[in-house]
Amino acid sequence: MNLTDRVAAFIVDTPRSAVPKEATDAAVRPIADTIGVIMAGSSGDAGKSVMAYADALGPVAGRTWTGSPAGLSPDTQALISSTLGHALDYDDELAGVGHPSSILVSAILALPLAELSGDQVLEAFVIGYEVNVKVANALGHRHYRKGWHTTATVGGFGAAAAACRLLHLDLDQTRYALGIVASLAGGLQRNFGTMTKPLHSGLAARNGVLAAQLAQSGFTASADILDGGRGFFDVYADQGDHPEAIDRLGAPWAILDPGPTLKKYPCCYATHRPIDAVLQLQARHGIEADSIEKITVRAPTFGLHPLIYHDPKTGLQGKFCLEYVLSAALVGKQVVLDDFSDTAINRPQVRRLMALVEAKEDPACRPEDPEAKNSSAGTGGFHIVTIRTADGGEVSTKVQYPSGSPYHPLSDADIAEKFRDCLAAGGRDAAAGARLFAQLTELQDVPDIHALLAGFTVRG
C-alpha cells in the first residue's frame, strides 16, 4: 500500500472498537475547550469581520450556535466556526502540527447530519486528529520553514478525514477527498498578525468539509495524491522529512502521545514559555513591573521566528510580539483576553517595559536540535529569562515545558475557568454555559450534540 492508501484505509476501515477508550476520553477536554474558544471568537476583530462576511452572503434567517447565519453551505459554516475558534489564538495546539482541534470540531459540527451523538463526535475527532498529526509529521518541519502555515495546509487533511468518516465515504471517495483537499491546501505565515491567520483555521475546516462533500457528490481526483512526484508531499516539502510517520497512524494515538496543549494564554504559542518564566520570576521574587531595568530572553534557535512584530499597532499584532506579551504579563501579573485590545497595547507602563526586552536565539538553548530542523518555535529546547531590577538584583529561570502542555497540564479548575471566560467574552449566558460545560465533560453520553448546542444560538 502506498501512503495515500494507508491514510484512506485508516479513515475508512479502522473499526470503532479499535479506537481505545483512553483516546476518546482524552478528546473530551480539547473538544470542550474548543467549543468555548469558538464562542469567544466573536469578541475579536477577526470574528467580527468573518461574521460580517457571512452576513453579506445572503439574507440572514436565524443563526447557529457559532453565531453564523443558518442556511449557509456546510463548508462556509465550517469556515466561520473555525475562524472564530482561532480568532483569539486561544485554541489548543500540538507542536509541529498546528492547531487541529478547532478545525476538527468545526468541520464535524458543520456537516449536515440530522443527529450526531457525542460518541460519534469523539470517534471522528480522534480519527481526524490522528490523520492531521501524522500528515504533519510526514511533511516535517521543512514545510513550516518554507513559509507555510501548517495549521492551514495540513489542517484540511484532518478535517477531510473526520468528514469522510462521518459521511461514511468509501475507500475510493476518501482517496478522492484527499486528492481534492490537497488542491485546496494554502496558507502563508506572512499573514500572521492579521485577521487572515485565524482565517487559515477556518479555511482548513472549510477545505475538509468541501473536499468530503465534493467526493461524496461524485467528484474524482488523483487517487494517490500523497505519493510520488508532484504529489502533495513532493510539492509542499520535497517528499517530506518523515513519510514513515504514516506507518504510525494509531500507533501511538497522537491525542494520547504526545497529546494536545491547551492554551493558557491567548497569544502565539512561541511566547508561552517566556511568559511562564517572567510570571514565575515575578511571583517568586515579588518583582514590581516599574522596578525592572532589563528583561533578557535567550530562546532556542527558531524560537523567535513567528514573533514578527516588535512595535504592534493592533491587539492582534500584539499576540505575535514577544516584547508586548512579556511586558503585559509583568504589568498584569497574568495574560488574558483583555490584554489584546487595540487600547491595551498602548498602555504607557507596558510600552516602557517593551523597550527593555532583549531577545535572541541561542543554539545552546536547543541542544537536541541546534538547527531547529525537527522541532517548532513553541517547543523543543528551553528558554532562559533573566530580569534585572533597579536595585541591581538579577534573577533568572529556565522553562522547558509551557503551561498547558502534556508535561504541565491545565487543572480542571483552569479549564472550567477558561470556558467561563470564553462564554462571557462571547456574550453567552453564564448559567447555561455552566450547564453546557458539565454536559461536555460527559460528551460520550450526549445523544445529540446539535440539540445541546442549539440553545446557544446568538441573536442576529
Added chain:
Amino acid sequence: MTALTAQLVDFTCAPPPVAGDDALGEAATAAIVDSIGVVLAGAGSEVSDALHRYVGTVAPAAAQEPSDWTGFQAGLAPDLTALVTGTLGHALDFDDALPGAGHPSVILLSAATSLPVGQLPGSLLLDAFAVGFEVNARVAKAVGHKHYLHGWHTTATVCCFGAAAAAARVLRLSPVQVARTYGIVASLAAGLQRNFGTFTKPLHSGFAARAGVMAALMAEAGMTADESILDGDRGFLAVYAQGAQQGDAVADLGRRWSLVQPGTTQKKYPCALETYRAVDGLLELQARHGIAAADIAGISAVLPPGTLGPLRYPRPRDEMQAKFSMPYALAAAALDGTLSNSSFTPAAIARPEAARLMTCVQLREDVANRPEDPSGRNSSASFGGFVDVAVTTAAGIVSTRVHHPAGSPQRPLSAADRTAKFLDCAAFGGRDADVASDVLPQLSRLSEVPDVHDILNRLTPTHVLDHCAQEGSPRS
C-alpha cells in the same frame, strides 16, 4: 524598487481602462463571449452532474428556486455561484489560455458575475475583466515558469489573483482593501497538477474564481491581511516561485495590455492545449494528401521537451482522461476531421477504430524541437519550439512542422470560427439555438449593455439535460 504588490494595487484601482481603447475593448469582449460559451457547454459535461449533486446537498433550500444562466439555482451564495460557474467553464477544457498564466477568462468572468452588486453594466464587466486579466498575467510572469514545473496548476494558484482583482474592481474596493484582498487570496492559492485528468482539474478553475470572490468580499467586510504579500521573505513569490521569481514583471504595466499583446489563445479543440500542434499537423496532412483514418498505419509526433508531462493518459478510460491523452486526441482527430465536444463523449472514446489508431501513435520529445529553450525552463510546452508530425500510409510517409497552435495570436480563430464555437457550445449545453443566435450579437456589443445579467439570463436552460441527476443523492 517599488514593491510589486503596491504597483498592482495602484493598477487595480486606476481609472477605467477600457473606454477609449478599442483594441482592448474588442479583445476583452471576445474573451468574455468565448468564456460564456464554454460555461454554457459545461452543462453537457459529466462534471456538471457531480456539481448538481453537490449543490443539491449543500444548498437544499435553493433546490426549488428557478435556475439562472448557468443552469444552477439563482440565489446561491456568491462564493458558491463562482465555484459553479468557474467549474462549468473549465469542465470541457475548452476555455482560453494565456501561455504561462493558465486559463484566466472563465475565472474572471465567473468572479465578476457572481458578486451581489445588483446591476452589472457591460462597461464595468469589461473594466473588471481587463484589469483582472492583466493582474493575472503579471502575477504569472512574476512567479515564473518554475512554479509550474514544480507541480502547481497555475490556473488555480495564479488565476485566483486575477479573480480577486476583477472582484475588487466590481466591488470598487479602496486601495487598502485591494492590498488585503491580495493578502487573503495568497493564502487561498492552491491546486496540484497531479489532479489533471480528474474532475478536480475543472474544480481548480472554480476554486480560483471562488477564492477571488471570497477574498474581495472578506476584505470588504473588514478582514485584514498582509498588505505586501507578493514581496519579500515568505511572501507569495518567495514560497511559490521556487526561487525563480521574475523581477521585471510589471515593467510596462498599464502601457501594454496582455489581452492585446500577446493576446489570449482561444481554444479550437476541447482538450489540452499541449495536443494542439500535433493535431493541427495531422489534420493538415490528412487534408493535403487526402488521407482517410482507415489508411493510417502510423502517426508520429516529435515534440518539445515538457509537452507530454501533463498528458498523463496514453490509454484514456473516460472523457476527462481523454482530454489529456495525445494518442486519443490524434486518433479522434483522424476519425472526426476535427476535435469537437462530441469527440470526447464516452461513446466516442470507446470506438474500436480509435483504439486501433492509438496503437499507431509514436511520441517523442526532442530538445531540438525547442531550440530557443531546450530545457523548457522558461516557456510553456504548448507554445515554445515546434512540433514535427509524420503520417505513414501504404503510399509512404508524409510530414509537416507546426509552430503555432490553432487559436493562438499567430493563428487566431476567425469571426466565423468564434460564432460557430459559441453556437456549438450553447447547443452542447442544451440551450435553444434561436436564443443563442439572438443573444450573441448583443453580447458582442457588451460595452453598451446596461445589465449583463439581463442578457445572460436569457441563456437559462429551459429544460434539464437528461443526464443531469437532480435528486441530490450521492453516487455510491
